[in-house]
Amino acid sequence: QVELVESGGGSVQAGGSLTLSCEASGFRSDGYCMGWFRQAPGKGREGVAFISSDGATRYACSPKGRFANSQKNDGNPLTIDLQMNNLNTEDTATYYCEIELVPAVRYCRGGYDRSTDYSHWSQGTRVTVSS
Secondary structure, X not given: OOXXXXXXXXXXXXXXXXXXXEEXXXXXXXXXXXXXXXXXXXXXXXXXXXXXXXXXXXXXXXXXXXXXXXXXXXXXXXXXXXXXXXXXXXXXXXXXXEEEEOOOHHHHOOOOOOHHXXXXXXXXXXXXXXX
């Protein structure tokens, strides 16, 4: 059974940094697409950053240049970190890591931009940025 455990949220002032970590376990597949999503109060869930099992990364427009995705896949569990720098008040939201196991990493190309594309997600962690 796939399990995602997220940690690292908290409160920070604008301009500060936080790192979110997501530990994924309970699967043996070598191929996966993984996404970070966030949801602010009263808004829908939006994609923030994406990484696939071959290490390819991409970012949504808003955090591009400020957020960085990385992963450690040398054992179990898989650990994926989202380093968030120069945070602003618009980054305030609950953040989720989500994962979809795929037969080949090419399936991650050009898709898996929506939360509904994923079958497994974390419990969410709150990030609050104050001005």
